[in-house]
Amino acid sequence: MSARAVVPVVVVLLTALPVLALCVGQALRASGRRGAPGAPGAPAGTWWRRTALVVVLAVVALTPTVAATQSGGARVGVQVWFVVDRTGSMAAEDWGPGDPVVRGPGLPAVPAVQRLDGVRHDVVQLTRDVPGAFYSVVAFADEAGTQLPLTDDATAVRSWAQTVTQEVTAGSAGTRRDRALEVLQRSLQDAQDRDPGMVRLVFYLSDGEQTADEEPGSFTAIAPLVDGGAVLGYGTAAGAPMRQHDGSLDPDAPYIPDPQDPSRPALSHADEAALREVAAELGVPYVHRDGPTPTADLVADVDVAAIAADGRADLSTHRDLVWPFALVAGVLLAAEAWAWTRSSSRLRGRR
Structure with a gap:
């Protein structure tokens, strides 16, 4: 597997690393607050989920590919x-x-x-x-x-x-x-x-x-x-x-x-x-x-x-392998939306 890097690697790193550091830091702090009654802030699980989301989105931006062979794809003459x-x-x-x-x-x-x-x-x-x-x-x-x-x-x-x-x-x-x-x-x-x-x-x-x-x-x-x-x-x-x-x-x-x-x-x-x-x-x-x-x-x-027929006409190509990571990102985003909806409902109930 390799990366086609639709988004330049430098851009991905400059964007993802600060957000990743923030999420990991918040997750560690939330883990330290575990058990403290009335501790403010999102729980550690939420921040670890957000950490995973940042990693998966970074992988999608890098566009992973796998080698593929197209039989008879090259022109012959x-x-x-x-x-x-x-x-x-x-x-x-x-x-x-x-x-x-x-x-x-x-x-x-x-x-x-x-x-x-x-x-x-x-x-x-x-x-x-x-x-x-x-x-x-x-x-x-x-x-x-x-x-x-x-x-x-x-x-x-x-x-x-x-x-x-x-x-x-x-x-x-x-x-x-x-x-x-x-x-x-x-x-x-x-x-x-x-x-x-x-x-x-x-x-x-x-x-x-x-x-x-x-x-x-x-x-x-x-x-x-x-x-x-x-x-x-x-x-x-x-x-x-x-x-x-x-x-x-x-x-x-x-x-x-x-x-x-x-x-x-x-x-x-x-x-x-x-x-x-x-x-x-x-x-x-x-x-x-x-x-x-x-x-x-x-x-x-x-x-x-x-x-x-010795195989020279087989064309070596690369096939994007984004969909599994995009699927995981979709699940994480759905979980994030569901958690945000629950949190908003609780706040309205308290009022």
């Missing part, structure tokens, strides 16, 4: 998070069905389609595969941030996906696959607190490459907040060059040079082992994406009703 890698390596041109291109001696012949094009395709397709859901986009490069808060506007998600670009090359500060972890955890926790009945899916889209020296953090801590989804991997182990990006949309921008040999373009190598590790930590499957194939099978096993 699907919330989808797209965690998108926007680092420079996602511009590597080794994804999809593009015509193979040989860019120089010793460089692999690869499709001239960026990994980020694969991300664009998959985000749009997954949005269509999970209609009527709420969607959020968290993107990361040199830092992470929420690009799109939870919204039921699928058009906004598709518009974002179709216009997303890699980070500006000059501002790159190294790649960390856990860069979005803190932002994602906060977003998932807020969503669970606000809508506990929802089913939460997370799709992590990246090539898994890490160039920063720090040890990446684990996604294990947020696994209890995730009901499904997948880690989607892009790129090849052989690697591919990446074009520089200065904020403009120049398709013929120069390639990022190799730090060891500036005369050659740098190659980015996808790290599927790292992506499988992220998938294991999240408790979702890993899927390598090498072309614009359907994505419906990634959400085919999502059964909202079955997942919500």
